[in-house]
Amino acid sequence: MNIKNTTKGFTDFFKDNSKIRNYLPQILTLLFIVFLIGYFTYNAQVNMDNRGIDFGFHFWGQEASFDIQFSLIEYDGSHSYGRAYLVGLLNTILVAVIGIFFATILGIIIGVSRLSSNYLISRVAEWYIEIFRNIPLLLQLFFWYFAALRALPLPKEAINFFDVSFLSVKGLYIPKFIWTNFDIFIYSIIAAIISIIFVYNYARKKQEQTGTQTPKFLISLGIIIVLPLLTFLIGGVSLSFEYPILKQMSETIFNYVGGAKIIPELMALAAALSLYTATFIAECVRAGILGVSKGQKEAAGSLGLTTGQILRLVVMPQALRIIIPPTTNQYLNLTKNSSLAAAIAYPDIVLVFAGTAMMQTGRAIEIVSITMATYLTLSIAISILMNWYNKKIAIKEK
Amino acid sequence: MYKYIKQLTSLFAVIAVLFAFAGEAMAAKKSKTLKNTQKKGFVRCGVSQGVPGFSNADASGNWTGVDVDVCRAVAAAVLGDAGKVKFTPLSAKERFTALTSGEIDILSRNTTWTLSRDADIGLTFVGVNFYDGQGFMVRKDSGITSTSQFKSGLSACVNIGTTTELNMRDFFTSKGISYEPVVFEKADEVVAAYDSGRCDTYTTDKSGLAAQRTKMKDPDAHIVLPETISKEPLGPVVRQGDSVWEDIVRWSLNVMIEAEEYGITSANADAMKSSENPQIKRLVGAEGELGAAFGLDNDWSLRIIKQVGNYGESYKRNIADTGILPDRGPNQLWTKGGILYVPPAR
Numbered sequence: 001m002n003i004k005n006t007t008k009g010f011t012d013f014f015k016d017n018s019k020i021r022n023y024l025p026q027i028l029t030l031l032f033i034v035f036l037i038g039y040f041t042y043n044a045q046v047n048m049d050n051r052g053i054d055f056g057f058h059f060w061g062q063e064a065s066f067d068i069q070f071s072l073i074e075y076d077g078s079h080s081y082g083r084a085y086l087v088g089l090l091n092t093i094l095v096a097v098i099g100i101f102f103a104t105i106l107g108i109i110i111g112v113s114r115l116s117s118n119y120l121i122s123r124v125a126e127w128y129i130e131i132f133r134n135i136p137l138l139l140q141l142f143f144w145y146f147a148a149l150r151a152l153p154l155p156k157e158a159i160n161f162f163d164v165s166f167l168s169v170k171g172l173y174i175p176k177f178i179w180t181n182f183d184i185f186i187y188s189i190i191a192a193i194i195s196i197i198f199v200y201n202y203a204r205k206k207q208e209q210t211g212t213q214t215p216k217f218l219i220s221l222g223i224i225i226v227l228p229l230l231t232f233l234i235g236g237v238s239l240s241f242e243y244p245i246l247k248q249m250s251e252t253i254f255n256y257v258g259g260a261k262i263i264p265e266l267m268a269l270a271a272a273l274s275l276y277t278a279t280f281i282a283e284c285v286r287a288g289i290l291g292v293s294k295g296q297k298e299a300a301g302s303l304g305l306t307t308g309q310i311l312r313l314v315v316m317p318q319a320l321r322i323i324i325p326p327t328t329n330q331y332l333n334l335t336k337n338s339s340l341a342a343a344i345a346y347p348d349i350v351l352v353f354a355g356t357a358m359m360q361t362g363r364a365i366e367i368v369s370i371t372m373a374t375y376l377t378l379s380i381a382i383s384i385l386m387n388w389y390n391k392k393i394a395i396k397e398k
Numbered sequence: 399m400y401k402y403i404k405q406l407t408s409l410f411a412v413i414a415v416l417f418a419f420a421g422e423a424m425a426a427k428k429s430k431t432l433k434n435t436q437k438k439g440f441v442r443c444g445v446s447q448g449v450p451g452f453s454n455a456d457a458s459g460n461w462t463g464v465d466v467d468v469c470r471a472v473a474a475a476v477l478g479d480a481g482k483v484k485f486t487p488l489s490a491k492e493r494f495t496a497l498t499s500g501e502i503d504i505l506s507r508n509t510t511w512t513l514s515r516d517a518d519i520g521l522t523f524v525g526v527n528f529y530d531g532q533g534f535m536v537r538k539d540s541g542i543t544s545t546s547q548f549k550s551g552l553s554a555c556v557n558i559g560t561t562t563e564l565n566m567r568d569f570f571t572s573k574g575i576s577y578e579p580v581v582f583e584k585a586d587e588v589v590a591a592y593d594s595g596r597c598d599t600y601t602t603d604k605s606g607l608a609a610q611r612t613k614m615k616d617p618d619a620h621i622v623l624p625e626t627i628s629k630e631p632l633g634p635v636v637r638q639g640d641s642v643w644e645d646i647v648r649w650s651l652n653v654m655i656e657a658e659e660y661g662i663t664s665a666n667a668d669a670m671k672s673s674e675n676p677q678i679k680r681l682v683g684a685e686g687e688l689g690a691a692f693g694l695d696n697d698w699s700l701r702i703i704k705q706v707g708n709y710g711e712s713y714k715r716n717i718a719d720t721g722i723l724p725d726r727g728p729n730q731l732w733t734k735g736g737i738l739y740v741p742p743a744r
Contacts, residue, residue: 048520050639053498053519053520065564065567065568066563066564066567066579067563067566067567067577067579068579069578069579069580069581077567077571146590146594149590149591149594149595149596150594154595169594169595169596170553170595170596247551249549249551249552249598250540250541250542250547250549251539251540251541251542252537252539252540252541253540253542253552253598255551255552255553255598257550257551264596265580342558342583343582343583343587344582344587345580345581345582345587345591347581351558351581351583355491355558355559355581355583356558356559356563356581358491358559359490359491359494359558359559359560360514360559360563360564361518362494362514362515362518362519362520363519364494364495
């Protein structure tokens with residue numbers, strides 16, 4: 001009897017306190033997660049103590065004493081591990097940006113071709129998608145890298161582009177830009193972009209109020225060409241080129257010196273990532289276009305819009321809303337897949353930092369955590385950017 | 399009276415408990431790794447993913463090589479059978495983590511003994527089973543016959559996570575030559591990239607160069623330059639903190655070298671029991687109590703020599719007869735002009 005009473009009291013207590021009822025499971029879950037993290041940290045600490053390994057980030061400022069093949073910032077072995085990390089991070093971002101750029105362009109072209117009424121074009125696009133998305137990326141990477149290495153000639157017989165660029169097994173050599181007063185040139189570009197934004201705003205307002213259209217595209221084109229050009233004429237900006245020159249290093253070894261160099265590892269990695277990811281983006285694009293109902297196009301046509309205008313003003317704004325979220329995923333995948341670079345000697349963050357630096361310092365836990373945190377940050381940054389864009393193009397209910 | 403008996407019993411009980419603790423403490427001297435190994439019935443050994451002469455698996459999965467023989471010697475000593483070894487192939491990147499995390503108990507994978515590795519990351523090097531040095535391989539038709547002909551702009555293929563990467567920088571920087579390091583994760587890709595002309599030179603330990611050369615399409619088209627740019631003492635590694643296990647591995651290796659010094663081979667080991675020389679008798683377990691110091695029986699060293707052979711036999715079988723490095727160079731006994739010199743097993 002007593003027991004029954006207490007039980008009843010217990011349930012009553014929860015019935016009467018809906019706040020506690022709502023929060024208790026959440027608090028318990030939170031406690032459980034905190035406990036779990038605490039347990040793993042403690043466990044790692046005990047095991048590291050037992051094995052005589054200490055934990056710390058003091059390696060960060062120490063001299064790295066290894067060299068890196070390709071770097072966007074000044075680096076050699078006398079710089080710190082922290083600097084080496086930065087080199088790796090920038091290389092990862094570089095290949096991700098190049099990959100995303102080409103994957104998007106190629107994806108849109110293939111996606112639109114897939115819907116083409118031309119039998120040949122749509123079939124070719126379909127085959128491309130089916131082949132490239134169904135072969136593991138790592139294999140494609142090896143294929144492009146080693147196939148390219150096998151196919152490209154040695155520097156002595158390099159493929160010559162107008163005597164200024166040379167493609168060989170050691171990379172693509174291009175002229176190096178040597179600027180004077182580069183900062184003034186950059187300011188002029190920024191100024192041009194700001195003025196174009198003003199022109200667009202002005203043109204939109206004018207159209208909303210009076211209905212007259214301004215040739216805003218031509219005006220912007222003029223601004224972006226004329227302003228930087230002015231800096232050359234009166235701003236003291238000038239540009240010269242340093243061309244790569246073939247140099248003999250031994251009886252059969254030749255190499256280009258001077259100029260700028262794009263290493264074959266970067267080319268192979270960017271090619272593999274773009275060709276692979278483009279297939280998924282193409283499918284997103286196709287889904288987006290098919291997702292806009294046929295009636296929209298017909299209605300726009302009956303209003304007298306041209307085919308180009310229909311695509312630009314009616315179909316695309318609606319299709320983009322379907323395309324953007326899954327494409328964001330593909331951008332994230334591409335960025336994360338760039339870590340396969342380690343397999344073909346492209347010095348990204350995994351090869352440089354979670355590879356060489358980790359082995360030279362032996363700080364596995366510290367370095368792997370930093371690397372994971374870095375990828376997480378990159379992915380979240382891309383997500384935030386794409387979500388912002390997605391919100392911007394979403395239907396605005398007024 | 400009854401009270402006294404009760405007191406006496408409790409006193410005995412206390413003493414017994416104390417002894418038990420003491421016994422536990424004695425047993426603690428016996429290595430934890432040794433105990434685990436004997437319980438499992440095999441030695442867990444980390445090796446390379448395939449370096450001929452050092453650790454290489456044939457088509458049917460049999461491992462051979464001088465690094466492999468160190469693990470076999472330990473198995474012969476602690477388990478009585480040189481075949482009771484479980485080999486784990488590891489990349490240069492994985493090797494230390496595998497050892498410190500307890501996945502393997504011996505790392506015998508042409509690993510260079512350096513201060514930072516020994517002192518900093520929970521590892522202990524037990525000795526040297528191969529004295530090596532870093533060299534360069536180039537294509538014969540390049541006309542390069544010495545590193546003094548290297549010029550700025552050279553590209554060098556190299557394996558990740560090795561002392562090679564660091565030595566290479568020291569070498570080129572000290573000579574004022576700018577170079578391009580092309581760093582791969584696996585040895586096979588390094589060789590493929592070098593073979594295709596991506597790199598002008600391939601650099602690693604000279605033994606590694608000799609071994610990889612045998613794998614190339616046309617081994618005669620490549621030469622190893624005569625210069626040695628670094629000291630690479632390669633040897634087995636154990637986890638820090640188990641000094642008995644460390645001693646077992648160290649002396650298993652030392653016994654192999656000392657057996658060669660005294661002329662004991664796998665063929666004559668049993669006959670050597672009746673030798674006049676007390677040191678030989680100690681090595682084959684006919685005199686003294688050497689094994690007891692690690693908690694092993696007295697035939698441990700005899701088993702190593704009989705089942706694995708002495709160092710010279712192991713070298714001949716794995717490195718000389720396979721044509722990798724027929725000349726023993728520094729890896730000859732100190733009595734014969736080399737630098738193999740181990741503390742006496744006594």
